Amino acid sequence: MSRESVINWIVLAGLVAVPLWAHLSDEPFTITLATRAVILALAAVGLNIALGIGGLVSLGHAAFFGIGGYTMGILAHHAQTYTPVMEWPLLIEGTKSMPVIWGLSILFSALAAFLIGLLSLRTSGVYFIMITLAFGQMFYYFAISWAEYGGEDGLSIYVRNGFPGVNTLVPIQFYGLCLVALLIVLGFNAALARAPFGLALGAARQVPARVRAVGLDPYRLQLLAFTLSGAITGLAGALFADLNRFVSPTMFSWQLSGELIVFIIIGGVARLFGPVIGAVLFVVLEHWLGGLSDYWHIYLGLMLLGIVLFGRGGVIGMVAGRERSHD
């Protein structure tokens, strides 16, 4: 077993053991922190498909996170106020069912990612970063001015949505749901990276001319990667909204897009568990350092600087060494 997979198993064991321990010793706040970490990890794992394999540095992934969040917020808001989402041309009611909300979050964020990708992928490098940022900001300002759904104040959802057979009001059960979602997506990512699609996408990052010369279109490969990436981040947004029982325009903020990139860089770009480690470290630091000082971001910044300057492979790269050939 490679050192990287040893790290992965340790992280996985921690994600199972720590919340269980917290549950048994009645520390619900620790479970909430762990849930937050897992959901942010899920969002960053989504981004890692575009950024890690595809080399697409998107500074607009908060758009998909927010779309997922608002999908949940709007549907649940209508369900709790007993008003339809729309009556014409067809009647659509709100819902408190997680599976339905998740499905729609994935659908809407995938659609948004497809449309944004269609335009932004025409550019590359710093222009791509700027155009994705611009799209993200469009959603942010739209949400702020959307008075029907709380505008700047956002929407509160009073009771967490339901999942068949699970009591989502019990922290450890909701955590379990989030962890399972993360694991499924990680499994999908691991397969994707080795599948023909992942191989072609990685080659499109490294040598686009070669990819064209063998009869493949980098643009289409990147468009699918961006769409899948956005869909997963959208799912994370729906879970995040359910964790907080609150959605607001801050879910669309560009700072969040930046944080997702930071998670990936801290953990290790294109590493399966890179974003997970990054998100966990972020949440832990935010909690501990945040308790010590209001200026805890300085320490996070120092850490990021250290990693970028001295350990390009992130935490995983520093512990496991350079990535070896796969399979």
Add this chain to the structure above:
Amino acid sequence: MTEPVLQTKGLCKAFGALRATDNVSIDLRPGEIHAIIGPNGAGKTTLIAQITGMLAPDSGQVFLDGEDVTRTPPPTRARMGLGRTFQISQLAMGDTVLQNACLGAIGATQRQWRLVRPALRDPELRDRAMAALERVGLSDQARSVTAELSHGQRRQLEVAVALTLAPRAFVMDEPMAGLGTEGSARLTAFLDGLRREAPILLVEHDMDAVFALADRISVLVYGQVIATGTVAEIRADDMVREAYLGEEA
């Protein structure tokens, strides 16, 4: 005369006042190696770029199997049977040798939308890739990371990727570049046999290789084809001697 597999008609491309390609009409017939030679800056690379679709000509046409592909983007030309190699190796350095060959197999079979099953566990992709590596003598290196290959091995891999496509015509841009005498001789022997599978449009500086391989040679000077003919004809051509071969011939 048999129908040419690849053909250009009156191809022109200017960069400002510089006529990089000036009314170039050449063809590539089944079973032949057609070499394009010319001094540095003669416009060989620009010509290749228009034939492969990386660059659009100002005027003129490119035909592949009789079909006008002048406005067809490179991926489509590749799917129609145009296999190329690059002057400067275009390989995914972080991937293994086998993965690079496999990329060609994915393109050839158009299996890029398969999202789950590992590419290297797909027998068809794997066999295609391994067969190509074997033919250029790289099968022992299949699991090496491409960045660790020597320059010569990268040139071999460059050819192997084109082989996975089983193309109708090869376009090779200086495949011998940077190879030693031994490497050049081995690749020359290999290309010699390859022409029976698909004709090769060969841009090459190595005159020994060109004279050993070419059925026909076209000489490009200042963007114009000043002569086309057999090896003997080109060697004997006064204009060519003056413009290009000089003392060498």
